Amino acid sequence: MIIAIDGPSASGKSTTAKGVAKFFGILHLDTGAMYRAITLEYLKYLDISYDSQDFIDLVKEIEINFNRDNQITLNGLCVEQDIRKQDVTSKVSEVSSISIVRKKMVEKQREIARNIDCVIEGRDIGSVVFPNAEFKFYLDAKAEIRAARRLKELTNQDKSVTLDDLITQIKRRDFLDTNRKISPLIRTKEATIIDTSSMSVDEQIEQIVKIINNK
């Protein structure tokens, strides 16, 4: 069983997907973390262009996995904290729009979820990665509310960022994620839309669990 949860950044996907996976005792796969990990690696080599052989090699050689605690690893090292930092967040929409990056990540996502039950969250799960997923959800919320959620999550290092900065950043990422040529963020017609603007995490999890159990 594949449960696909798509939606824009900070719409509540991660916490909800985690909760739903825990309820059913199945794997939670955070595909955004994978795009963040490859961006973290790219930040070390900002002088290489996306169409260069060096970039192709970087993508080819990179090893992105999840450890036993379901934390993301980059070339064998846990990068769960580093991938949430502002420099990664500012660059990730750009890196994730590159076709060789998407090809590699989608292959890996299909490999991880092959033959197992899994809650997978991202932007293109119900549309591209698992178009035949048994359950598809699309979570959304107003940009201002999503930015306020992000502000709460910021680490001490990122405390100089204001709510207005985050609203601007979220709207920019929404634009890039929705308008890119390959696998843009879209609501598939089969997806159940959940507006999380005034919902608690528990309510979001409950609503999804209820829909699944009713089928």
Ligand code: DC
């Ligand atoms: O869910 P998130 O904010 O951690 O995702 C980070 C970025 O990764 C997001 O701006 C777009 C990209 N992404 C993507 O292109 N496709 C996915 N399936 C998941 C994330």
